[in-house]
Amino acid sequence: MNTNERLLEVNDLRVEFRMRDGIAHAINGVSFDLHARETLAILGESGSGKSVTAQAIMGILDSPPGFVTGGEVKFRGTDLLTQPEKERRKVRGPGISMIFQDALSSLNPVFPVGWQIAEMFRQHRGMNRADAEAKAIELMERVHIPAARERVRAYPHQFSGGMRQRIMIAMAIALDPVVLIADEPTTALDVTVQAQIMGLLKELQDEAGMGLILITHDLGVVADVADRIAVMYAGRLVETSGVVDLYARPAHPYTKGLLESIPRLDLKGQTLNAIGGLPPNLLAMPAGCPFHPRCRYAVDICREGEPPPLEEVVAGRAAACHRVREVYGDE
Amino acid sequence: MTERPNAEPENLTQPQIMQPQAEIDASAREVNLDLQPAISARSLGADAWEAMRRSPLFWISASLIVIFVLMAIFPALFTNKDPYDCPLELAREAPSPDAWFGKDLLGCDVYARTIYGARASILVGVLTAFVTAVIGVGIGTAGGYVGRWVDTLLSRTADVFFAIPLLLGGILIMFTFPSTAETPYMVVVFKVVIAMAILGWPNIFRLMRSSVIQVNPLEYVQAARALGGSPWRVVTSHVVPNSMVPVIVVSTIDLGAYIATEATLSFLGIGLREPAISWGQAISDASGLGYIRAAPHMLIFPSVFLSLTVLAFIMMGEVVRDAMDPKLR
Amino acid sequence: MGKFIVRRILQMIPVLLGTTFLIYALVFLLPGDPTAGRCGDRPCSATYVAAFRAEYNLDKPFIVQYALYLSKLVQGDLGTNFYGNTVLHELAIRYPVTLKLALIAIVFEIVVGISAGVLAGIRKGKFADNLVTVSTLLLISIPVFVLGGVAQMIFGIKLGWFPVTATEGTWYQLLLPGIVLGSLSVAYTARLTRTNLVENLRADYVRTAKAKGLAPQRAIGIHTLRNSLIPVVTYIGASFGALMGGAIVTERIFNINGIGNFIYRSISQRDGVSVVGAVVVLVFVYLIVNLLVDILYGVLDPRISHD
Numbered sequence: 001m002n003t004n005e006r007l008l009e010v011n012d013l014r015v016e017f018r019m020r021d022g023i024a025h026a027i028n029g030v031s032f033d034l035h036a037r038e039t040l041a042i043l044g045e046s047g048s049g050k051s052v053t054a055q056a057i058m059g060i061l062d063s064p065p066g067f068v069t070g071g072e073v074k075f076r077g078t079d080l081l082t083q084p085e086k087e088r089r090k091v092r093g094p095g096i097s098m099i100f101q102d103a104l105s106s107l108n109p110v111f112p113v114g115w116q117i118a119e120m121f122r123q124h125r126g127m128n129r130a131d132a133e134a135k136a137i138e139l140m141e142r143v144h145i146p147a148a149r150e151r152v153r154a155y156p157h158q159f160s161g162g163m164r165q166r167i168m169i170a171m172a173i174a175l176d177p178v179v180l181i182a183d184e185p186t187t188a189l190d191v192t193v194q195a196q197i198m199g200l201l202k203e204l205q206d207e208a209g210m211g212l213i214l215i216t217h218d219l220g221v222v223a224d225v226a227d228r229i230a231v232m233y234a235g236r237l238v239e240t241s242g243v244v245d246l247y248a249r250p251a252h253p254y255t256k257g258l259l260e261s262i263p264r265l266d267l268k269g270q271t272l273n274a275i276g277g278l279p280p281n282l283l284a285m286p287a288g289c290p291f292h293p294r295c296r297y298a299v300d301i302c303r304e305g306e307p308p309p310l311e312e313v314v315a316g317r318a319a320a321c322h323r324v325r326e327v328y329g330d331e
Numbered sequence: 332m333t334e335r336p337n338a339e340p341e342n343l344t345q346p347q348i349m350q351p352q353a354e355i356d357a358s359a360r361e362v363n364l365d366l367q368p369a370i371s372a373r374s375l376g377a378d379a380w381e382a383m384r385r386s387p388l389f390w391i392s393a394s395l396i397v398i399f400v401l402m403a404i405f406p407a408l409f410t411n412k413d414p415y416d417c418p419l420e421l422a423r424e425a426p427s428p429d430a431w432f433g434k435d436l437l438g439c440d441v442y443a444r445t446i447y448g449a450r451a452s453i454l455v456g457v458l459t460a461f462v463t464a465v466i467g468v469g470i471g472t473a474g475g476y477v478g479r480w481v482d483t484l485l486s487r488t489a490d491v492f493f494a495i496p497l498l499l500g501g502i503l504i505m506f507t508f509p510s511t512a513e514t515p516y517m518v519v520v521f522k523v524v525i526a527m528a529i530l531g532w533p534n535i536f537r538l539m540r541s542s543v544i545q546v547n548p549l550e551y552v553q554a555a556r557a558l559g560g561s562p563w564r565v566v567t568s569h570v571v572p573n574s575m576v577p578v579i580v581v582s583t584i585d586l587g588a589y590i591a592t593e594a595t596l597s598f599l600g601i602g603l604r605e606p607a608i609s610w611g612q613a614i615s616d617a618s619g620l621g622y623i624r625a626a627p628h629m630l631i632f633p634s635v636f637l638s639l640t641v642l643a644f645i646m647m648g649e650v651v652r653d654a655m656d657p658k659l660r
Numbered sequence: 661m662g663k664f665i666v667r668r669i670l671q672m673i674p675v676l677l678g679t680t681f682l683i684y685a686l687v688f689l690l691p692g693d694p695t696a697g698r699c700g701d702r703p704c705s706a707t708y709v710a711a712f713r714a715e716y717n718l719d720k721p722f723i724v725q726y727a728l729y730l731s732k733l734v735q736g737d738l739g740t741n742f743y744g745n746t747v748l749h750e751l752a753i754r755y756p757v758t759l760k761l762a763l764i765a766i767v768f769e770i771v772v773g774i775s776a777g778v779l780a781g782i783r784k785g786k787f788a789d790n791l792v793t794v795s796t797l798l799l800i801s802i803p804v805f806v807l808g809g810v811a812q813m814i815f816g817i818k819l820g821w822f823p824v825t826a827t828e829g830t831w832y833q834l835l836l837p838g839i840v841l842g843s844l845s846v847a848y849t850a851r852l853t854r855t856n857l858v859e860n861l862r863a864d865y866v867r868t869a870k871a872k873g874l875a876p877q878r879a880i881g882i883h884t885l886r887n888s889l890i891p892v893v894t895y896i897g898a899s900f901g902a903l904m905g906g907a908i909v910t911e912r913i914f915n916i917n918g919i920g921n922f923i924y925r926s927i928s929q930r931d932g933v934s935v936v937g938a939v940v941v942l943v944f945v946y947l948i949v950n951l952l953v954d955i956l957y958g959v960l961d962p963r964i965s966h967d
Contacts, residue, residue, distance in 0.1 A: 060870040062862075092873030100871075105864040108883050109963055110890070123874055155962040171872065491678030494947055498905030499939050500686075506927060506935050507687050529686075591803040595909060598805045600928055611805075618809040618913060627813055634806040642801030649797070 007211040008034040013071035024282035028235040034211040041214045041222040044232035097177035101184035103164035107156040114152030120174040139170040162193035181213045234290035239319045251319035251328040379654040389650045395643035403453035412443035433628040451609040456590040460582045462528040467535020475543025489533035500530040505601040542574030584648035587641040610637040664965040738937030747937035757829035758918035764838025773846040777853025796847035804906040808913040825915040837914040845899035856888035897953025904942045
């Protein structure tokens with residue numbers, strides 16, 4: 001694998017949900033790319049479209065109501081969106097793989113965990129039962145599940161939350177994927193277990209050189225592991241940046257608000273600056289910049305016309321804000 | 332009924348507004364980022380009514396129910412014939428302009444008897460649904476609210492009753508307490524009602540019990556308790572009303588099933604019998620083999636009425652259930 | 661697993677005791693003359709009453725009565741009717757036909773019910789779904805004895821596709837009655853399968869199955885169906901109760917010489933010993949079937965049996 005190969009390239013991706021009450025524009029022109037060995041964090045609130053982006057890349061949107069209405073998802077140069085479903089299916093697993101937030105509900109409750117891991121080998125590689133089970137044990141050991149050989153035939157509910165997420169990870173990395181998407185992999189877990197799971201993901205990434213897309217709402221998780229961050233709001237990327245730069249000097253008022261709402265030990269006793277208001281209703285998006293009703297920088301230009309495009313601020317950084325100079329310069 | 336002795340005191344005394352500091356810190360970033368999109372403010376009841384109004388099935392079943400209930404109360408609105416006027420010489424006569432549905436085995440007018448038959452079915456159905464609901468709600472609330480050994484005892488008892496299939500148990504009971512031609516109408520009806528209620532209440536009991544267990548820990552019920560509401564008041568004004576919707580839905584669906592079971596018992600000759608007029612009995616009389624061949628009209632009309640009545644109640648129950656449970660839509 | 665089975669069997673014992681006690685109480689303990697109407701339309705002769713009272717120990721305290729009744733029951737003694745035949749013998753010569761009938765009904769219920777439910781579930785909101793929803797609603801609303809008469813009239817008499825009666829009880833003769841008998845449960849099975857399938861298709865693990873690159877047939881057929889059928893299995897067990905009640909009606913309509921028809925005739929002859937004995941056996945069969953289904957449930961759903 002070329003060390004700096006561009007694995008994934010998403011261009012102007014658009015997704016809408018056709019509901020009874022109207023069309024919800026869940027993703028409105030999202031573009032980013034991912035290189036080998038790189039970790040990209042996609043950060044946003046629920047409803048910002050971060051999970052939908054991941055599902056659109058995987059091609060596992062619930063359709064209906066969800067439809068990809070435009071854009072490209074290029075995996076090693078081939079657009080997945082124009083591929084026939086049968087070809088695309090072969091990419092899931094060995095090409096791009098995914099782990100989910102709630103491992104208990106994401107694992108099938110009525111099949112042994114080993115069987116579920118082995119299914120990857122049996123279905124994609126045509127391996128026989130015994131070999132596939134041996135592979136499953138190997139993988140369970142690789143994600144540090146103690147007594148893997150004894151527990152390969154146990155069921156998901158017999159494991160702890162952290163162990164279940166390890167099983168989920170073992171299943172996702174079974175076929176040595178090129179890209180791994182982790183959708184809130186630690187949200188359902190205790191803080192100490194969260195750190196272990198993030199450590200495991202990092203370790204596996206270093207071993208195999210995968211590209212990792214980490215979807216989260218938790219700024220704390222991002223800081224340690226991500227190389228780059230893309231902040232999403234109302235179905236758009238509002239800021240992309242290297243991780244260190246972003247924390248030091250946010251370029252979008254939303255990112256700024258997020259950073260200010262983290263409780264900090266050194267500022268104990270001060271009030272937290274939470275972002276007021278609610279994320280916009282995707283069925284009735286406000287005119288202009290979707291963030292303007294909650295934005296303390298908002299001026300008239302923010303309230304009308306098209307939302308501001310994502311534009312370069314300095315090299316390697318971009319933000320979608322009419323007042324980016326004021327925000328970025330306002331320290 | 333007494334206050335549950337093990338009601339956790341901390342729930343009653345600890346002010347709900349104050350959270351430990353650590354919890355606020357831990358949840359702060361979650362709260363800011365994880366806001367749920369605003370949900371519509373319309374109440375569930377108004378929503379359900381909207382959904383029902385738009386459903387043609389609701390209007391069909393509602394009209395059928397109105398018609399059959401009217402038929403049960405005022406049969407004379409639908410026919411001016413006497414169902415007991417049975418000239419034997421006209422027995423099994425085919426439908427004619429004079430007798431729309433023809434005549435039955437004894438020469439009675441099938442249309443008039445079918446109209447008058449609605450009363451028994453509706454009466455048995457409504458009474459049984461009512462009695463099972465009263466027993467089930469009462470015992471279910473007791474089990475769910477009091478809990479502990481009372482609940483265990485009541486649940487195991489319900490299991491025993493539940494283990495006997497409705498029709499088989501109905502046969503046993505009705506056989507043990509036979510009616511004769513001299514037994515008064517209402518006594519015969521009540522026998523059938525009680526036989527089915529004895530076997531039918533665990534259905535409502537289980538439903539009510541689990542509803543109460545779900546509602547009980549909710550904050551407004553706990554608040555009512557904390558404010559010193561007497562257990563009886565808390566139960567009647569907070570717990571029961573909030574658990575009633577599933578009970579009404581299931582009772583309506585069961586009502587249809589009770590009508591079908593009553594008709595089956597009458598068909599077997601141990602439910603309603605003369606002088607009461609019932610569809611089950613009419614169908615039984617008509618389904619001798621020779622009659623099916625020679626006089627199918629005797630079978631068809633009461634069968635259609637019976638099936639439509641059962642359909643109306645089951646459909647109504649399902650429409651209401653689907654409207655109350657948006658997940659299924 | 662073994663522990664789970666033993667536990668379920670042990671849990672069954674109190675229900676069995678309670679049920680037999682309830683039946684016993686309904687038949688013998690409530691006010692009224694327990695021999696009333698047991699000898700046809702005439703009052704029973706004094707000798708029969710005396711024999712009856714002795715046989716059921718009606719002069720002893722009721723707990724003793726019940727214990728003695730239970731011990732007889734366990735030994736298979738269901739009593740002797742006033743024709744002098746043991747009920748056990750009457751049932752023994754008739755059960756094969758009823759078994760066949762029930763088998764046809766259950767196979768029909770499983771095959772047609774699950775297929776229709778799966779079809780409706782994966783085509784939710786489409787024509788097939790609406791067709792299944794409406795036709796099952798109709799089936800549920802038509803009592804078995806109405807359906808039996810109508811089916812006999814249309815398929816037996818008018819169209820002549822099936823024999824009108826099934827006196828000899830051959831498989832072919834029993835086909836139409838079996839389908840009639842299974843029709844109510846077929847409707848519920850189809851609806852339950854549909855509901856569960858629709859619900860499970862939205863489950864997270866189905867999304868996982870898609871993310872694993874599995875073909876849709878496998879995601880639905882293996883991952884979703886297995887979960888969706890677990891409650892259906894339970895329902896099929898519970899439907900056995902309705903099936904046996906329905907057998908009484910169906911066998912009467914099609915003149916099938918099985919247990920159901922025996923019960924029907926005993927009812928019209930007011931042969932109480934036979935009615936009670938036969939119904940008790942049916943209740944027992946029902947309970948045993950449900951115990952088996954309960955165990956099967958545990959086998960199918962590891963969350964129940966493995967902990």
